Amino acid sequence: MTTDRCREWREALGAYALDQLAEEERASVAAHLEGCPACRAEADSLRAVADLLPLADPARIEAPAPRPSSALGERVAAALLVSRRKLDRRRRQRRLALALSGAAAAAVLAILVLRGGGESSPAEHVEFASLPAGINIGATLDPHPYGTEIHVYVKGIRSGTLCRVFLRGPGGITVPAGTFRYRWGGDSTATLSSALDLSRTRAIGIHAGDRTFVAPVSLDGSGASKDDNEEDAT
Secondary structure (H helix, E strand, O other): OOHHHHHHHHHOHHHHHOOOOOHHHHHHHHHHHHHOHHHHHHHHHHHHHHHHHHHOOHHHOOOOOOOOOHHHHHHHHHHHHHHHHHHHHHHHHHHHHHHHHHHHHHHHHHHHHHHHHHHOOOOEEEEOOOOOOOOEEEEEEEEEOOEEEEEEEEEOOOOOOEEEEEEEOHHHOEEEEEEEEOOOOOOEEEEEEEOOOHHHOOEEEEEEOOEEEEEEOOOOOOOOOOOOEEEEOO
């Protein structure tokens, strides 16, 4: 049996030789020794030493107790100093890394802000056309990192009407943007938001009572690509 496999058993051989193992553990070690000549030979050598221990008389030992050399303290102090310096150096490196990562993050944020200011879509103003007489609806869509902020303007519908606003994205997906209740007496405005990015918005719609009004959103600066329309509420 290899030394690595016998390591656990060898650690118990000293207690085995001194008869200091519990009965069950001693039986396990004995069973191992029967099949492992290397461990058995080491156990026999330890047993010989254990048999001589009762003959030792501490009172007759005249040699002074061993004392550490005078240089030991210096070596320990030197080793501690080296360890301390290494620890301080690692701490400085970590602080420097954190500082650099913070500066890098700030630089990246500044770049993103600058790029965002030059490349993000501007606010888009949408007018709902082909509306019933006396009704006027408009909206302004502002791009934000979280999606799109929507400022809705409504005039002329029945007071108390619940208005549900939504955006349409590619493929006709509909993303809710919240609700508000129109109050008669003039203009009514509401500020809502949607998770749909403005760059992916194709249309904005408002469910007002039993009617639905939809206006296309064009982000190329050319205006709406088709007339707005009124749909039956679903």
